[in-house]
Amino acid sequence: MSINDSTSDTNETDRILTEMRTDLNKRYADALLPLTVIFGALAVIGLLGNIAVILIYGKGKRFKDRHFQWGVICLAVTDLFTCVTIIPSEIVKHRNYFSFEEDILCKSKCFMNIFVAVSALCCLMVIGIDRYLHVCYPVVARCNAHQLNTKLLIFLCVFILLFGIAVSFPSVIMCGTNERSMKNSQGANINVFVCEVSPTYERSIFRYVYRFGLLFLYTIINLVLLTLYTKICLKIKHRWDNEPNMHPDEHMHVNVQNQDVLNHQSHIPSNVKLLLLVTIIFNSAYYFYLGLSFVDITKLSTVEFFIFSLFYRSYFVQSVINPVLCLKMDSEFRISLMSFLKTLVCYRQNK
Numbered sequence: 001m002s003i004n005d006s007t008s009d010t011n012e013t014d015r016i017l018t019e020m021r022t023d024l025n026k027r028y029a030d031a032l033l034p035l036t037v038i039f040g041a042l043a044v045i046g047l048l049g050n051i052a053v054i055l056i057y058g059k060g061k062r063f064k065d066r067h068f069q070w071g072v073i074c075l076a077v078t079d080l081f082t083c084v085t086i087i088p089s090e091i092v093k094h095r096n097y098f099s100f101e102e103d104i105l106c107k108s109k110c111f112m113n114i115f116v117a118v119s120a121l122c123c124l125m126v127i128g129i130d131r132y133l134h135v136c137y138p139v140v141a142r143c144n145a146h147q148l149n150t151k152l153l154i155f156l157c158v159f160i161l162l163f164g165i166a167v168s169f170p171s172v173i174m175c176g177t178n179e180r181s182m183k184n185s186q187g188a189n190i191n192v193f194v195c196e197v198s199p200t201y202e203r204s205i206f207r208y209v210y211r212f213g214l215l216f217l218y219t220i221i222n223l224v225l226l227t228l229y230t231k232i233c234l235k236i237k238h239r240w241d242n243e244p245n246m247h248p249d250e251h252m253h254v255n256v257q258n259q260d261v262l263n264h265q266s267h268i269p270s271n272v273k274l275l276l277l278v279t280i281i282f283n284s285a286y287y288f289y290l291g292l293s294f295v296d297i298t299k300l301s302t303v304e305f306f307i308f309s310l311f312y313r314s315y316f317v318q319s320v321i322n323p324v325l326c327l328k329m330d331s332e333f334r335i336s337l338m339s340f341l342k343t344l345v346c347y348r349q350n351k
Helices: 003-059 067-093 105-135 138-143 150-173 203-242 248-252 271-293 303-310 312-328 331-350
Strands: 175-185 190-195
Touching: 003 067, 003 190, 003 303, 003 312, 003 331, 067 105, 067 150, 105 150, 105 175, 105 190, 105 203, 105 271, 150 175, 150 203, 175 271, 203 271, 271 303, 271 312, 303 312, 312 331
Parallel strands: none
Antiparallel strands: 175 190
């Protein structure tokens, strides 16, 4: 056999394997199509909603509760990162899940996954601490309000982002493209390329230390948040029982203009309920992400892979929760948003 014949056979083998990977990618991409559409809808809604939150809350002068205002803006920024980076990259990944050969893109995607999670969780904790002080220690909160000026609040937001970068950096080192063997529909073994842990760290102790370290961090912050909101709810219930005619805003000691009035059949203000709800949903979704990160996806059928992807990326719902939260709890935000939309419609009609 000549060298040319040998080279031709090698090229033909590579071509066949590539076609097999293409068929494999198409089969799994078709199975993930409903999820891809859902992710696309979340990205669009989250993009528009979080931009609206940043613009409206960013004006700032109408909102007297500056602490909560900057916390919401910081959370919106992290959600915006999800909508413009992580979700689009996941949609692209759905079309070529087993042909991921770009190591730089893989490392960037891993970094953003952890960065957004840690940053958003820290934002939720800052908001939770602020609500706790306003409800349980209103005198302390009012006395120190002048010290927590805009510069300090901006510093806290920047610190959260830097902390997220520091915690996420090890993922850049440990993530990478990995060549694996996978069976196709005919039972033949083919080589696939997936974005997961780098082969160097696949069995390394540092991988498990890092993953369980993240799990420990999430658990501690979750316990703190649940403790804070439990105390907030108990404090409000106690005040309501003792002073049932008190206006709902006085329970919260929050000076947000046009705060929505509570239903008198409920003890807990709607904003506290929604903050607690978003915290539970967000953190539960990330526990799925951390736990399922150890699953070997090359051994999953298309149905199993769909279910895996649904829970693995369930934290994407966080990207739309912040705008919904603002629409539900803040009438000033709703008024500003409706005014902006009416202006936009009138401008397009006049144009």
